[in-house]
Amino acid sequence: MSKKKLAVARMWYEGNSFSPSVTGLDTFQASEWSEGDSAVTFYRGTATEIGAVIAFAENHPDWDITYLRCAGAPPGGPVADDAFKIIEADILSGLMRQNWDAVYLSLHGAMITESNPTPDFDLLRGVREVIGRTPLAASFDLHANLGPEMIGQLDIATGYKTYPHIDKDVAATQALTCLVAMVNGRVAPVSAVAKVKAIYTSFNMRTTDGPMAEIAALAEEWRAQPGVLEATVFGGFAYGDSPFAGPTALVVTDNDPALARRAADALAAEMAERRPRFEIKPPSPAEAIAQALATPGDKPAAVTDPADNPLSGGIGDTPGLFRALLAARPGVPAVFGFFWDPALVERARQASIGATIDVRLGGRVSDKFGAPIEASAKVLALTDGRFRNMGPYDHHLEVDVGATAMLDVDGIKVIVTSGCQTPNDPAYFSLHGIDLAKLGLLCVKAKNHFRAGFTELTRCIIECDAPGPAGVSLDHYDFRYAPKELLGR
Numbered sequence: 504m505s506k507k508k509l510a511v512a513r514m515w516y517e518g519n520s521f522s523p524s525v526t527g528l529d530t531f532q533a534s535e536w537s538e539g540d541s542a543v544t545f546y547r548g549t550a551t552e553i554g555a556v557i558a559f560a561e562n563h564p565d566w567d568i569t570y571l572r573c574a575g576a577p578p579g580g581p582v583a584d585d586a587f588k589i590i591e592a593d594i595l596s597g598l599m600r601q602n603w604d605a606v607y608l609s610l611h612g613a614m615i616t617e618s619n620p621t622p623d624f625d626l627l628r629g630v631r632e633v634i635g636r637t638p639l640a641a642s643f644d645l646h647a648n649l650g651p652e653m654i655g656q657l658d659i660a661t662g663y664k665t666y667p668h669i670d671k672d673v674a675a676t677q678a679l680t681c682l683v684a685m686v687n688g689r690v691a692p693v694s695a696v697a698k699v700k701a702i703y704t705s706f707n708m709r710t711t712d713g714p715m716a717e718i719a720a721l722a723e724e725w726r727a728q729p730g731v732l733e734a735t736v737f738g739g740f741a742y743g744d745s746p747f748a749g750p751t752a753l754v755v756t757d758n759d760p761a762l763a764r765r766a767a768d769a770l771a772a773e774m775a776e777r778r779p780r781f782e783i784k785p786p787s788p789a790e791a792i793a794q795a796l797a798t799p800g801d802k803p804a805a806v807t808d809p810a811d812n813p814l815s816g817g818i819g820d821t822p823g824l825f826r827a828l829l830a831a832r833p834g835v836p837a838v839f840g841f842f843w844d845p846a847l848v849e850r851a852r853q854a855s856i857g858a859t860i861d862v863r864l865g866g867r868v869s870d871k872f873g874a875p876i877e878a879s880a881k882v883l884a885l886t887d888g889r890f891r892n893m894g895p896y897d898h899h900l901e902v903d904v905g906a907t908a909m910l911d912v913d914g915i916k917v918i919v920t921s922g923c924q925t926p927n928d929p930a931y932f933s934l935h936g937i938d939l940a941k942l943g944l945l946c947v948k949a950k951n952h953f954r955a956g957f958t959e960l961t962r963c964i965i966e967c968d969a970p971g972p973a974g975v976s977l978d979h980y981d982f983r984y985a986p987k988e989l990l991g992r
């Protein structure tokens with residue numbers, strides 16, 4: 504018997520419409536850029552979507568899998584138009600090469616480009632045009648901005664159920680299992696989508712506790728119902744300015760459109776009802792540092808600055824939290840992670856370890872969120888910025904944040920990197936020779952994903968409200984594409 508043919512492709516990106524930086528093809532090429540055997544080498548053994556496809560392949564010898572373009576980059580500003588066109592063309596031309604029994608796409612669902620607020624939708628339409636009625640599945644990030652038009656292109660859609668996202672592989676496996684069942688004629692998937700008419704930030708969207716944990720539990724109850732193949736509530740990505748903005752309830756059933764509709768509407772209503780609990784007001788950086796230092800315990804205290812979290816489209820550049828940290832004079836071993844400044848890393852390398860240099864920290868990409876901080880800094884360490892994740896988030900994935908320097912500024916250790924990535928894994932700090940157990944205070948440009956690896960290692964994690972491209976109040980941002988009624992404007 505001849506093997507069935509599955510085509511797999513990935514285009515994973517979360518775009519912040521309010522970030523001053525544009526993400527080019529080089530960023531994808533430096534982060535995730537593979538096809539064929541190189542994709543298998545890159546993702547094998549990782550807790551990612553393509554890692555799950557590789558595991559699926561090993562358990563399904565009756566399927567022959569072709570890895571087309573797999574591209575991904577850490578969240579950032581809009582993707583350059585030409586970069587999206589190249590990734591899209593790679594995927595579409597790969598699909599055109601032959602006929603397939605099924606196609607699986609690993610998407611984020613909140614990509615934006617310089618001129619296009621819905622590139623994921625365009626890709627899905629293009630794929631559908633090429634493959635006709637071939638069964639098509641996609642998995643999405645919990646922060647996807649999904650529209651019914653997007654889901655309408657798909658036979659099967661699934662999503663992450665956790666935030667921090669530690670089940671990317673699970674969402675892919677779920678999509679693949681359903682896809683195989685469809686190809687074998689065992690299920691006939693139908694979907695329903697219900698939108699919530701508001702935009703929620705993800706500050707209080709963790710699935711470990713709070714309102715989103717309740718929503719996740721309700722979705723799980725629906726998934727346990729006979730005939731339900733998938734039920735997920737996507738929180739949406741607040742800073743992705745898209746006509747599909749806002750949370751989305753998605754339910755896929757086995758040939759029961761009425762059940763899918765009922766479940767999606769019920770989940771969207773539950774999400775809408777909890778809106779006030781998603782609207783939180785974090786303390787200022789100074790207040791957050793004071794609270795952290797006052798929290799008793801032996802482990803370090805952590806303060807996060809979600810407004811400049813690269814995984815929300817932050818630019819590793821806003822000075823608000825660091826300015827407050829300098830002013831606080833914490834009196835305990837303190838680390839700040841990080842500033843994105845490739846030129847400063849290079850200067851530190853030239854000066855070499857032990858040298859003292861004059862620096863300007865932050866306010867480099869844009870001074871819109873605060874002026875640079877001028878200081879004298881001693882070079883403490885230099886690294887190549889490469890490590891393998893130790894924590895549960897993207898566990899075991901190889902990470903390259905570019906060359907880094909660790910500086911001493913007024914007794915505070917400051918990490919400066921050539922790439923702009925959230926310090927979400929303990930290995931980021933051990934790379935710099937930092938023993939987390941001996942720290943008093945850790946201040947980071949990060950949000951909820953940070954908690955996956957650091958909840959156990961810290962005595963508290965307190966987020967602050969500082970100016971940045973991903974702040975808590977959406978009033979600071981000019982939306983062009985999101986429906987105005989979602990913003991209450």
Ligand SMILES: [Zn+2]
Pocket residue numbers: 644645646668
């Ligand atoms: Zn996400």
